[in-house]
Amino acid sequence: MKKLEQSENQPILRAPPVVLILLAFMLGFHLLSVFGGAALRVELIVALGLFPARFFAEGLGGLPGGWVQGVVNLFSHSLLHGSWTHLILNGVWLLAFGSPVAKRLGPRKFMFLFMVCVMFGGFWQIFVADVSGYLVPIIGASGGVAGLMGAASRFAFSDVSWLDPNAQQLGRRLLRLSDVPRRRPVMLFIAIWLIMNLTFGLLGPYGMADPGGSAVNIAWLAHLGGFLAGILLIGLLEKPPLSASGGPGHVDYGDWKNRK
Template sequence: MTIPPEVYARRTNPPAFNVPGVVLALVVAVLVIYGVVSNLSDAAQSEIIVLFGLFPGRFTGVPGHPDLVFPGGFAGELFSLISYTFLHGSWTHVIVNSVWLLAFGSPVARRIGTLRFLLFYFACGIVGALLHVWLNAGSLVPVIGASAAISGMMGGAARFVFLADGPLGGLGGAAYSSSAPRAQASIGRALTDRRVLIFAGVWIGLNFLFGPTGITPTGENVSVAWEAHLGGFLAGLFFFGLFDPYRTSPSGGPGNVGYGEWSGRNKLP
């Protein structure tokens, strides 16, 4: 059966604004949470940060303060590894993170699906948090924000966006088609792709440049948890394959598609 031209066009030309529901839900969640928290009293905001923010000292102890106890106990240690990603320090902070989440979370969510995306997103946030804790043992400076998890989405996206069937595959001279068989996003392939290495190098370099100094490209001086960013990005880059299983089509051809779609003789949507 031949696919009518209008159906083929609909399949190969996705809508310009096509944000997966799970990504949109996360963006709405962080915006609403900040909107609510920012309108509370200073004392209430401080209590929320102490309970839900990421404090390295909560995990490692604080030198000179052996009796210091954080609320929540062991459960607090566990949920703060995730809850810190929902808190932000300003409207600029939450809006910038939302834009980056839309940009890099959307292609990742479309590729691996809702459940895998959530597991991947929070796993990157946890790895970023643990690296920050390790490098800042004993610190009482809280870390808040979704940047580590979003950095993981950047690392994960780097594994496939430059492939021939990826959104930026055209940069390598290949024509992009959303109906093309999905190529395997192996770590070996990513680390030998010059575009991936340039992307990773620029991002890591910017974090080392602006992170320790706290000076942003806009000239604003803020505390940047660059260690968490780095941990999240590396987790996304190296562990993406665990959330993106490669499956051969039933026909034995390449990619995560059925024979009908691969050959063009698929059922109409």
Template sequence: MDASPDFPRQSRVPVFNLPGVITASIAVLMAIQAVREFVLSDGADIWVVLNLALVPARWTVWLDPSQADAVITAAGAGGTEAIAAARESFARYIVMEHAADLWTFATYALLHGSWLHVIFNSVWLAAFGSPVARRCGPWRFGLIALAGTVAGGALHVLLVPLSTAPLVGASAGVSALMAAAARFVFQPPASAYGNQPWHLPPPRPPETVRELLRNRTAVSFLAIWLVTNIVFGLITLPLGGESAAIAWDAHLGGFVVGFFLFPVLDPLSRRAS
């Protein structure tokens, strides 16, 4: 008789054992970047950016046409003479266009400035989106990511209303998932549950804000995340054709929404209430 313990079944190699929605999301982001990089012409790619990226000044002028001169002046400030002229020309196009599409608050997350940018976001999506997807399922996962994306874009427009730089990247949505995961992944293990390493404790409701503040691991994570975003907001990184500053405000907007939205959508929170 075989007296060996009944270990959990592993159907796939653990390192590749990602939820299907995570694998699909990363595949979509990679495919879009590949099409833009290897298939589309420069003109077609510019059309994609103009119609899918989020340009704060476009919304500012649409809401208040009197800000048109301020947008053009801001665009022509700083940089070399050639860069300033190009930015001013683009700003005049934005002012003349008078178009603002609601979908850009979501679709900007599908575009990235470079392969480094999309790979970086995909790694964090796999790391922090996976526990949220496993716990909440694909639909609630998608809702948290979408809400964080929209909130991050809205805060970015609010804080830099005259900017003509297109906002791209899934970082705001990923930040929302990071915040959601922080509500439960750092919980200390349940005491007196099982006596074997493969006996996993059942999932528990997310920690409250007060419990998180008493959790040193969670507090350290939140502090590192905040400091990192502040630092990246002050420097420029080569994420596109030229160096660009990280949109820390979009990250912050996504993080805050994910942090407070997760308990509302979390199945265990709803079951416990």
């Protein structure tokens, strides 16, 4: 029993290698953009930033690559950040929420989840952009980080129970989507997250950047798209182990018995 308690009480910030590697890439690209000079920063933003213009007006403003490059940038924009504040905030949330998700899914599924959330967040932001935003690049890993927060909300507020009795593994069950609205802590977390994003998105000055390097605003709709993708996708990526009753590990015995 002592072994189980130690496993369950591991610090949340004891990050798996995949999370640390992802954070190192984000830090490395930011150091390049900060200390590599203005010209290199412009090149990085043009090459990696997500420009809505690539999808709606190919070649507008002299952007190379058109929509094909835009598809690549749906992922690559997560490597750049508008400021140290932007990077630090994303890094802290990545460690806090990415660590438990990575421990739960493993490195491959974790990276798949993160990149899909990045892509969906960028896609969401692009297709609500007005004409005035076509040449404003979207940068930052916030959509992916928001997706990890959404994914974590599906299990972070569950009770600790047996996930796999045969392997003597304790953990938190993944909530069914239909149970999410019934769990007050989960809905409170989502409500606070939405309020914070609306507040900082409408008032905060970091999150998007122009090629000259000045911050514009937070792409909060990308956060929303990533969050929704995360809360939905984790249920497809996680295969629940069988419980002692022979049912899925995230279903109580009474529920499983009644479904037979």
